[in-house]
Structure formats: structure tokens, C-alpha cells
Amino acid sequence: MTDDLREQVHAAARRARVAADELVLATRERKDAALHEMAAALRARAHEVLEANAKDIEAGRAAGLAENLLDRLALTQGRVEGVAAGLEVVAGLPDPIGEVLRGSILPNGLELRQVRVPMGVVGMVYEARPNVTVDAAGLALKSGNAALLRGSSTAEHSNTALVAILRDALEAAGLPADAVQLLPCHDRASVTHLITARGLVDLVIPRGGAGLINAVVQQATVPTIETGVGNCHVYVDATADLDMAERIVLNSKTRRSSVCNAAESLLVHADIADEFVPRVTAALQKAEVTVHGDDRFARAEGVVAATDDDWDTEYLSLDIAARVVGSLDEAIAHIAAHGSGHTEAIVTNDVRAARRFTTRVDAAAVVVNASTAFTDGGEFGMGAEIGISTQKLHARGPMGLSELTSSKWVVWGEGHVRPSS
Amino acid sequence: MTDDLREQVHAAARRARVAADELVLATRERKDAALHEMAAALRARAHEVLEANAKDIEAGRAAGLAENLLDRLALTQGRVEGVAAGLEVVAGLPDPIGEVLRGSILPNGLELRQVRVPMGVVGMVYEARPNVTVDAAGLALKSGNAALLRGSSTAEHSNTALVAILRDALEAAGLPADAVQLLPCHDRASVTHLITARGLVDLVIPRGGAGLINAVVQQATVPTIETGVGNCHVYVDATADLDMAERIVLNSKTRRSSVCNAAESLLVHADIADEFVPRVTAALQKAEVTVHGDDRFARAEGVVAATDDDWDTEYLSLDIAARVVGSLDEAIAHIAAHGSGHTEAIVTNDVRAARRFTTRVDAAAVVVNASTAFTDGGEFGMGAEIGISTQKLHARGPMGLSELTSSKWVVWGEGHVRPSS
Incomplete structure (x- = not known):
């Protein structure tokens, strides 16, 4: 047979x-x-x-x-x-x-x-x-x-x-x-x-x-x-415009949560954590997203404590892993350890941080101040797409x-x- | 261990x-x-x-x-x-x-x-x-x-x-x-x-x-x-300039027989076989090349009768497999069946034949009226070469x-x- x-x-x-x-x-x-x-x-x-x-x-x-x-x-x-x-x-x-x-x-x-x-x-x-x-x-x-x-x-x-x-x-x-x-x-x-x-x-x-x-x-x-395995991150840097960051995180996660360019993890610089963590958590929860957070995120009600597996999970659902990092380089190291080489975004107003992120992060697409959802053959002007290569x-x-x-x-x-x- | x-x-x-x-x-x-x-x-x-x-x-x-x-x-x-x-x-x-x-x-x-x-x-x-x-x-x-x-x-x-x-x-x-x-x-x-x-x-x-x-x-x-497996052919078409063809066959075979861009097989159009086969056989033998020929080639003294294996052999030595084909398309079919996708050359003065050969033959390099020995990073102006991809x-x-x-x-x-x- x-x-x-x-x-x-x-x-x-x-x-x-x-x-x-x-x-x-x-x-x-x-x-x-x-x-x-x-x-x-x-x-x-x-x-x-x-x-x-x-x-x-x-x-x-x-x-x-x-x-x-x-x-x-x-x-x-x-x-x-x-x-x-x-x-x-x-x-x-x-x-x-x-x-x-x-x-x-x-x-x-x-x-x-x-x-x-x-x-x-x-x-x-x-x-x-x-x-x-x-x-x-x-x-x-x-x-x-x-x-x-x-x-x-x-x-x-x-x-x-x-x-x-x-x-x-x-x-x-x-x-x-x-x-x-x-x-x-x-x-x-x-x-x-x-x-x-x-x-x-x-x-x-x-x-x-x-x-x-x-x-x-x-x-x-x-x-x-x-093709198509996307454990995409949004990293919100210390100098980010927080309104912009919130919009980008929400769009990256919720525009279509079942596709490979959707964000699965959120990284937030420690310097802005006090202001941004409660705010983005509330916005995500309002959009029916379950936040799997580190200790800092888990202080908020409704946040599920993240396990080690969460950092490597492509949820393809209304879930997001979230943690606070001490520096840009810690964010880059986290992405190197857990990313799948699909799309990685930074929200920042610091030119040096943006350049370091785009140079050092090894992925098919690196994005400054925009949603991960743009990684798409149609959006990139190719007219059609047969898949997204992550090799x-x-x-x-x-x-x-x-x-x-x-x-x-x-x-x-x-x-x-x-x-x- | x-x-x-x-x-x-x-x-x-x-x-x-x-x-x-x-x-x-x-x-x-x-x-x-x-x-x-x-x-x-x-x-x-x-x-x-x-x-x-x-x-x-x-x-x-x-x-x-x-x-x-x-x-x-x-x-x-x-x-x-x-x-x-x-x-x-x-x-x-x-x-x-x-x-x-x-x-x-x-x-x-x-x-x-x-x-x-x-x-x-x-x-x-x-x-x-x-x-x-x-x-x-x-x-x-x-x-x-x-x-x-x-x-x-x-x-x-x-x-x-x-x-x-x-x-x-x-x-x-x-x-x-x-x-x-x-x-x-x-x-x-x-x-x-x-x-x-x-x-x-x-x-x-x-x-x-x-x-x-x-x-x-x-x-x-x-x-x-x-990289680097080269069962390269030279095909001499009906309209070839036979002086040119002889030069190209000899250079492709003997310039450096141990390298991957050396020719391993010779295909000759039937229309010119009577004139070209004896001539190229003598020239190859003078250059100390052993010809492994089909029936037509084997009429000459010193030619070894080719076996089925010869068509697929990368000799990397002073040996060449040689046969007569009835048409351009038969040459193309022979190359499709036995070539390794490295370098394939045609000697012809017929524009239509040259275009058909370069379009239909599926190899890293297809060459009209030149030696196979040119497939090389240095010759192509790359300045250096790490190998020749045949994929x-x-x-x-x-x-x-x-x-x-x-x-x-x-x-x-x-x-x-x-x-x-």
C-alpha cells in the first residue's frame, strides 16, 4: 500500500x-x-x-x-x-x-x-x-x-x-x-x-x-x-509615546489574533512600567485579551501568572505574555531566546535604540513604531503571498x-x- | 564519547x-x-x-x-x-x-x-x-x-x-x-x-x-x-563552426580535468558526425584523453565502448563520454537525464537553437560558444568564491x-x- x-x-x-x-x-x-x-x-x-x-x-x-x-x-x-x-x-x-x-x-x-x-x-x-x-x-x-x-x-x-x-x-x-x-x-x-x-x-x-x-x-x-510560525514581540522602550505604544500593542495583538503576524508577547522597559503596565493591562483586558504576566504585571487583577512556557507560546488567540525588562539589551536578549524570527517591533522615540534594535534583532521583519500586523505580502506591495518565510x-x-x-x-x-x- | x-x-x-x-x-x-x-x-x-x-x-x-x-x-x-x-x-x-x-x-x-x-x-x-x-x-x-x-x-x-x-x-x-x-x-x-x-x-x-x-x-x-558536483556537457550542434567546437571541447575537458566545471560528456549532432567525430576524437586522444564512445565514436581506434554508467560519471580525469544525438532536443533530453545542473554548453551558429538550449536546459550556467571552464566566481567578476552551488x-x-x-x-x-x- x-x-x-x-x-x-x-x-x-x-x-x-x-x-x-x-x-x-x-x-x-x-x-x-x-x-x-x-x-x-x-x-x-x-x-x-x-x-x-x-x-x-x-x-x-x-x-x-x-x-x-x-x-x-x-x-x-x-x-x-x-x-x-x-x-x-x-x-x-x-x-x-x-x-x-x-x-x-x-x-x-x-x-x-x-x-x-x-x-x-x-x-x-x-x-x-x-x-x-x-x-x-x-x-x-x-x-x-x-x-x-x-x-x-x-x-x-x-x-x-x-x-x-x-x-x-x-x-x-x-x-x-x-x-x-x-x-x-x-x-x-x-x-x-x-x-x-x-x-x-x-x-x-x-x-x-x-x-x-x-x-x-x-x-x-x-x-x-x-513558513508562518510567529512568536512576535512588541517592545515598549523607555522613551516611547505611550498613546502610540498602546495603539500598537492592541493592534498587534487583536487585529486578527489567529494569524502569524499577531503579537504574542509584550516587553516593557522598567522606567515606564509604573505608568504603562496598569494602563496597557486595562486596555488589553477591555479588548478581552488574557494577560499572562510576570510579577510586575501580575499585580493587576485578572492577570494570570506567566510560566516559563508562556514566553515560547504562539497562542494564536486572545492571550498575551507580558514582562518588564531592565534595558533595551535585555529585550533584545529575550527576543533572541524566545522569538521565532518572524516580526519584532519596538516602540521608541530614541533613534539610537531604534537603530540598535533593527540591527541586532535577527528576524524576517523588524518594525519601528508600527504594528506587527503589517508583515504581509499584500501590505508590502507584492500583490500576493504564498506564505511568510521564517528561515x-x-x-x-x-x-x-x-x-x-x-x-x-x-x-x-x-x-x-x-x-x- | x-x-x-x-x-x-x-x-x-x-x-x-x-x-x-x-x-x-x-x-x-x-x-x-x-x-x-x-x-x-x-x-x-x-x-x-x-x-x-x-x-x-x-x-x-x-x-x-x-x-x-x-x-x-x-x-x-x-x-x-x-x-x-x-x-x-x-x-x-x-x-x-x-x-x-x-x-x-x-x-x-x-x-x-x-x-x-x-x-x-x-x-x-x-x-x-x-x-x-x-x-x-x-x-x-x-x-x-x-x-x-x-x-x-x-x-x-x-x-x-x-x-x-x-x-x-x-x-x-x-x-x-x-x-x-x-x-x-x-x-x-x-x-x-x-x-x-x-x-x-x-x-x-x-x-x-x-x-x-x-x-x-x-x-x-x-x-x-x-556544491560542486559537475557532470558538464558540451553539445556540438549541426551548424557549429567545427574549429571553434574543437577548441571549446578541448578546453572544457583538458584545461583542468580535476575541477567541477570540466566537461565530462560530449554530444555531437548526427548531421556533422561524419566530419566532426573522427576529428574531435583524434584531437582528444592527442591530448591524452580517453574517449568512452557510443557505437559511432567507437569506430575509431582507441575509443572505449561507453557503458550506461559513463553518461552519469563525473570522471575528474582525462576521460570523456561521447555520443551522437539526432537533434537538439535529444541533446537537451540527454542533459536533463544525466546532467548535474552545473554548466552546460552548446556550440552553434543557429540563433534559434542557442535560445532553445539556454531556455530549456536547467542548470546553474548555460553557455553558448564558450568553454564550460568559465563557470567560476573569479571569472564571473565576484572577486572570490566559496563554492559553486548546483541547487x-x-x-x-x-x-x-x-x-x-x-x-x-x-x-x-x-x-x-x-x-x-
Whole structure:
């Protein structure tokens, strides 16, 4: 059985390679036409998607899926329209492929260019939300990659319907249907086969909780990009404007507490603790946030005493860990020990503190006097996002189209040979 | 014992992190001064290096090391001068750190910049040549990284002497000695501990044969970059200038047959086989190259009949596999099946063929009418090279200073919070 599954995944990867070899020749015009075709097909066949989604919802409810997971799983006419419109946005973005990154004529006359090329075959492993299926397929196509999609079994009917529509649209647009394929989703082993298909798959991007991402990183022999684990901090420095600090803390924590750029920890400089701790605690509690505080914070009513685990917890809920630190460097050290390298913010009016924080804190995004919630491909002007990388290799922070590409050196000569040295 | 070794490697990585945290604050001036200090110290203490090297050579000879390996291991006054001069070249290169890769003011007024930052702690695993110890230390330092060097046990005395001198020079220049550390080299397990020190080490670059690189890739949980396996092809198209083709084939094969950018296979279009096959075979044989040929090539005297394995072999010697192909696309398919993604060359006078080859062949470098031997950091104008990446993630082709860096988004606001959507 497992060997069959392995062969199924590998066969899909081989078909994807054939498709990728065609995509490398596809012009932007053809790719954009296919994206518009996909959007139109999703709109025209929305009823198929909604019927399939209803089956997933029913099965999820029967299996006792939590209400917030059911909500993430649910599609509506409006959400289908949203993903279709998303494909049209991607069609409007510049094509990353062919961009010349560096180029020169060498002293010996060789013409040298480094150009962006597709990665090739890209795997995505993700959880509940079926809209990721369409987003990932669209971004992969625009960047010239064939996509192997391994979604959640809870979204199986929805994903199957969506991928069937996308594949029909690709064929109608004259591109290979195998540029988008759905992998079997019932057995965890299909993930293992995907991330060990070295040579067949060029990149795997896991999107999901820390458990999924760690499992992928431990087992993978295919290159992977870690995404989306965010233990983000807001540090309020001694010279902070306290009105500004309160706004930023609240926005960072409560704008959407379930996403990776939400703040999970608050650090406050001791010099302003007497004034700011009671004030921010009251404001957070008013916004229904549970504060897990150190001794200083725990003096206030309703504050839960923080345990060591709290500093490392990505709550993804209306909870925040909070402590007082003696100095900027203590805040930086706390972040180095507990942060996940996603987004770290300082609120300060001291230029030297801001510069030290942005230089020393090692994270995908470091923010001065603004909310952590801005770390997002859309906000950063990328037009679309396939995830937020928290690793340092290849891509760091929001990943748009260009982060799905590799590069190639193209060298033109006139019979040049290299002298012995 | 193994647990001790693990702790030894981890402790070195933790010291490297402390050093890396200091390097992130070091200006270009300070780093360049340290590089000059290192060069001067190597010159002043060359006798220590040569004495240590003599012990390695003696031990190598006693252990029956092959003459070419002894040659790679051997240091002379001239070679020590060479690595010292190399450090001064690196000092003269622009600092990659702080380079602004992208930047803009967002519609809401947020000031956004993506800047180059050091990777952090970088591990190198490499074989015999002790000059790599100095090259790697210099490139890591200039790019703001702390280096963990795991060299070969055959070079232990030489590496120990070199690293002691480099560390003294770092301290004399006011930078942390732990920015350069040598790891234990007697037990293969020290490699395993290095490549699984996730969170402690940011990147490991293996430099060596296919065996080492595969072992690293299979076991690593730390991000790695594959380097240097080159099964490079020269394809001679139907319209090639045959004089040019002969020059390019000979240079690609014989300039230095032991390096990764040397050609290992020759593909010849059927239309010119009658004229070119005898001619290139004779020229190769005159240059003492053994031709492992298909049926067409094997008609000539002295040609060894190629086996299936020959197409996948990186000889690194005066051997070449050779076959006739029916078309450009057959050549492209052969390269896709057997190439290692390093450097692939076409000799042609047909623009359409050249464009199809450069677009469809998936390799770090694709070359039109020039030798494969040009794929080299020095030739590409990078000033220095830490290896040639044959993977698609992060860096592809010759890796210079900027390939040893990551990036970070720096965001400045004035109390910006993100509206709910």
C-alpha cells in the first residue's frame, strides 16, 4: 500500500516535470490568459465547488470539527468570487521570469547575465482552507512552476472540485493540465513521499502549524521553506509615546489574533512600567485579551501568572505574555531566546535604540513604531503571498512571485576558451 | 564519547553565535582591518604553518595517500603567500552587508527597506586542501558570519596552525576570536552533529565529492547548499563552426580535468558526425584523453565502448563520454537525464537553437560558444568564491560574498496600525 502511494506521488511529480518543461517556454501572455480562464471557470462552475464544500462541511461536522475550523473550511459564493478575483490580480502582476538580476560584459568579451527562471516542480503542504489551493496554483503558474498540492483530508471534496476546474481551464488555455495536481490526502505518508522525492521535486513549502513544519523539516531531503510560525514581540522602550505604544500593542495583538503576524508577547522597559503596565493591562483586558504576566504585571487583577512556557507560546488567540525588562539589551536578549524570527517591533522615540534594535534583532521583519500586523505580502506591495518565510535561506518574510523562482547564468561567447592559470 | 563530541560541536556553535552577534555590529572598516591583520599574521608566521603542514604530509605519506592528494595537501611559502593575498583581495571587495535590495514608501507612509544581513553561523565541511580554511574564514568574516570549519583529518596540523593564527589576528583587530573555529575532525560524527544543530547553525556548505554532499543532504536538518558536483556537457550542434567546437571541447575537458566545471560528456549532432567525430576524437586522444564512445565514436581506434554508467560519471580525469544525438532536443533530453545542473554548453551558429538550449536546459550556467571552464566566481567578476552551488534554492552557480547573506525587512512608521479588513 505504502509503496503504491509512493509510486503515485512520484508519478505525479514526473508528470509535473513534463508540465514544468512546457511552462518554461510559456510567455507571460499565455500564462495570464490561463489565469483569466481559471478565474472565469471558477465563477461559471461555482455551484460544483459549493456542492463539494457542503460535503466537506457535513463530514467535518459529523467528525466533531471545531467551529473555527469549520469556518476556515467553509466556502461561500463570495469566497469563491474572492479566489477568482485573486487569480486576476496575479495575472496583473509583472512576470518574474526572465528578469535580469545582474549582467555585464566580462573583460574578455563574454556576455554574462543572471536571469530569473522557474523553480520547476513545487510542492505545497497545507491545512484546512481550500482557498489556498487556488492561490497556490495561481502563484505557481505565474512563476512558471508546476504545483503539487497536498491539502487536508477535511477539504478533500472541495480541493478535488477546485483542481478539476483549474485543470480544465489550463487545458482550455493550451497549457498542460498537469501543471496543477492534487496529491492523495488521506495518509500522512503522502507528505513523506513528497518531501523525500529528491530530484523529482525542487521545493516544498509547508504551510501550517509548528508540528507540520517541524515534521517536514526533520524528514525532508527536498529543499523546503519554513513558513508562518510567529512568536512576535512588541517592545515598549523607555522613551516611547505611550498613546502610540498602546495603539500598537492592541493592534498587534487583536487585529486578527489567529494569524502569524499577531503579537504574542509584550516587553516593557522598567522606567515606564509604573505608568504603562496598569494602563496597557486595562486596555488589553477591555479588548478581552488574557494577560499572562510576570510579577510586575501580575499585580493587576485578572492577570494570570506567566510560566516559563508562556514566553515560547504562539497562542494564536486572545492571550498575551507580558514582562518588564531592565534595558533595551535585555529585550533584545529575550527576543533572541524566545522569538521565532518572524516580526519584532519596538516602540521608541530614541533613534539610537531604534537603530540598535533593527540591527541586532535577527528576524524576517523588524518594525519601528508600527504594528506587527503589517508583515504581509499584500501590505508590502507584492500583490500576493504564498506564505511568510521564517528561515534565512532563499526567502525571508512574505513570499511573493519572485520568491518562487531560481536563477540561471546565461553566458554568450564567440568561441572563448579559458587560458590555463 | 559521541555525546561529548555532540556537546563540543554545540558549544562551538553557541560561541559562534555570540561572535556573530558582535559581527553584526562590525563596520566594513573593522572587518577589512581584521582581514589585513590576518594576512599579515599569516605572512609573519608562515614557518609555523609550513612546519605543521610538513607533519600532515609525513603522516599522509605514511598512510599511503595518493600523490595527487599529497599535492593538494602541500603548502609552500608561495601558497601561504597566495592565501594571504586572497584575504587582501576580499578586503578590497564591497561589503555586502547593508545593501538595500528593495525599498519604498508604502501608500500609508510606512518606510520599507529590504536589506542584506549576515546569515549568522555558517558551517563548512571540506576535504584535503588547507587553503580552503583561510578562504572560507575570510569570506565568512567579510559577510559578517561566524565560521565553523570542519576540515579533513589529513590536514589537521595545517588547519590547526592556520586557525590559531587567524584567531590571534581577529583578537588583535578587536573582533571576537570565536568568529573562526575549527571543529574536531577525527570522527565523522562531528559532521553529523554540525548538520543537525538546528537553531544553532544557520547554514552548512559541504565542499567535496558526491559522497560527502549526499550524506550531508540526507542527514541535515540545518539548511545546506550543495556544491560542486559537475557532470558538464558540451553539445556540438549541426551548424557549429567545427574549429571553434574543437577548441571549446578541448578546453572544457583538458584545461583542468580535476575541477567541477570540466566537461565530462560530449554530444555531437548526427548531421556533422561524419566530419566532426573522427576529428574531435583524434584531437582528444592527442591530448591524452580517453574517449568512452557510443557505437559511432567507437569506430575509431582507441575509443572505449561507453557503458550506461559513463553518461552519469563525473570522471575528474582525462576521460570523456561521447555520443551522437539526432537533434537538439535529444541533446537537451540527454542533459536533463544525466546532467548535474552545473554548466552546460552548446556550440552553434543557429540563433534559434542557442535560445532553445539556454531556455530549456536547467542548470546553474548555460553557455553558448564558450568553454564550460568559465563557470567560476573569479571569472564571473565576484572577486572570490566559496563554492559553486548546483541547487536552485538561495544561490545557484558561483557563490561569492552576497550568497553568504540573508535579508531582513526593516519597517519604520509613526505609530501606524493596520485597519481590520
